[in-house]
Amino acid sequence: xxxxxxxxxxxxxxxxxxxxxxxxxxxxxxxxxxxxxxxxxxxxxxxxxxxxxxxxxxxxxxxxxxxxxxxxxxxxxxxxxxxxxxxxxxxxxxxxxxxxxxxxxxxxxxxxxxxxxxxxxxxxxxxxxxxxxxxxxxxxxxxxxxxxxxxxxxxxxxxxxxxxxxxxxxxxxxxxxxxxxxxxxxxxxxx
Amino acid sequence: xxxxxxxxxxxxxxxxxxxxxxxxxxxxxxxxxxxxxxxxxxxxxxxxxxxxxxxxxxxxxxxxxxxxxxxxxxxxxxxxxxxxxxxxxxxxxxxxxxxxxxxxxxxxxxxxxxxxxxxxxxxxxxxxxxxxxxxxxxxxxxxxxxxxxxxxxxxxxxxxxxxxxxxxxxxxxxxxxxxxxxxxxxxxxxxxxxxxxxxxxxxxxxxxxxxxxxxxxxxxxxxxxxxxx
Numbered sequence: 001x002x003x004x005x006x007x008x009x010x011x012x013x014x015x016x017x018x019x020x021x022x023x024x025x026x027x028x029x030x031x032x033x034x035x036x037x038x039x040x041x042x043x044x045x046x047x048x049x050x051x052x053x054x055x056x057x058x059x060x061x062x063x064x065x066x067x068x069x070x071x072x073x074x075x076x077x078x079x080x081x082x083x084x085x086x087x088x089x090x091x092x093x094x095x096x097x098x099x100x101x102x103x104x105x106x107x108x109x110x111x112x113x114x115x116x117x118x119x120x121x122x123x124x125x126x127x128x129x130x131x132x133x134x135x136x137x138x139x140x141x142x143x144x145x146x147x148x149x150x151x152x153x154x155x156x157x158x159x160x161x162x163x164x165x166x167x168x169x170x171x172x173x174x175x176x177x178x179x180x181x182x183x184x185x186x187x188x189x190x191x
Numbered sequence: 192x193x194x195x196x197x198x199x200x201x202x203x204x205x206x207x208x209x210x211x212x213x214x215x216x217x218x219x220x221x222x223x224x225x226x227x228x229x230x231x232x233x234x235x236x237x238x239x240x241x242x243x244x245x246x247x248x249x250x251x252x253x254x255x256x257x258x259x260x261x262x263x264x265x266x267x268x269x270x271x272x273x274x275x276x277x278x279x280x281x282x283x284x285x286x287x288x289x290x291x292x293x294x295x296x297x298x299x300x301x302x303x304x305x306x307x308x309x310x311x312x313x314x315x316x317x318x319x320x321x322x323x324x325x326x327x328x329x330x331x332x333x334x335x336x337x338x339x340x341x342x343x344x345x346x347x348x349x350x351x352x353x354x355x356x357x358x359x360x361x362x363x364x365x366x367x368x369x370x371x372x373x374x375x376x377x378x379x380x381x382x383x384x385x386x387x388x389x390x391x392x393x394x395x396x397x398x399x400x401x402x403x404x405x406x407x408x409x410x411x412x413x414x415x416x417x418x419x420x
Contacts, residue, residue, distance in 0.1 A: 024342075024344070025344040025345060025346075025347075026339075026340040026341070026342060026344060027339040027340050027344070027347070028339055028340060054340050054341075067341060074304070154272060161231065161232075161269075162271060162272055163272060164272055183272060183273050183300075183302075184307075184343070184381055185226075185381045185382065185415060186273055186275075186298070186300045186307075186309065187224065187226050187236070187384075187413050187415060188309075188333075188335060188351065188376065188384055188386070188413055189298070189300050189307060189308075189309025189311075189333050189335060190236075190267070190275060190277070190298045190300075190309065190311065191224055191226075191236055191238060191265075191413075
């Protein structure tokens, strides 16, 4: 999930405390510049329909990332600057995640906010590249203890301005992290 | 795919203008767009636009001349995460006359993968001593396409194609105008952007069958100061 500025807010009951600011930048890179081990890892993934290699720079350094369509899902495969596999994020619909987790996520957000609109859900897999590749090859994306769910939702709460948040849920549907997404300036589209 | 779409829009806008059989006026349109962020919800926008005609086709003439100046001040109130309601005033100076325009608008920005789309609905009322009042209703759709990666980041280029339809009512006469724009922008930072592009306008659709056409070369600088977030 790419955000321009993110204020991390590890939730208290109020839960809107800004802790730090993250700035990311990504740009395309030729496959020749991508480390060999990252290319080898991507070859484990079958069903790569389209996509491109990117370099992502943030305060922690430089990462390589493959973003594209794999098995009909928009997928992002992330690697370290040395080409070591980090994780995979697969964009899915709410109906594609197990019912029990979907219900737990919805229930938690409903309890916390007056109105929610889920805009994006990503399943995150980490571990060994070949094993993760095997997981997302299966029909019906599996969930194990390492799986995480990243949810972007627009939420409304009485007394607080409507905002967009990025939530990270565990495989059991427990909220692990939350960050408010500050949208970029819209002046060039408004005036 | 996004890049192909961009090129199609660029060629369409140029080709459309080139096909003209009627009067086509062209020139430059430097614009300064300054925003002041008062707080999270309120913004003040100051816009200065000058029009210099350079070339006229049919009759062909190289006739550089200053045409007009616009100065507008609008106040914007955020009404959603990416939507705002705006009200303001524009003062136009043209051929020694002053025109007063009162503006209200609503805009909303939708974000998709690699592109942001801005919808703007606007109404204005123009008053001048030399002509009858004009009421206009306009809709504009503008895209912001990141040319590097899926997100627009600092120090990157973007493309901003746009299309706008205007309806106007003056002294009981109703008319339409269409505008097509394609700008190439550079995103220095969230508060500093520079754009360069073409702005093609096809006016008087109903009264003259679209014989009034303009092709402006536009240079626009967006700058924001004030409270960051």
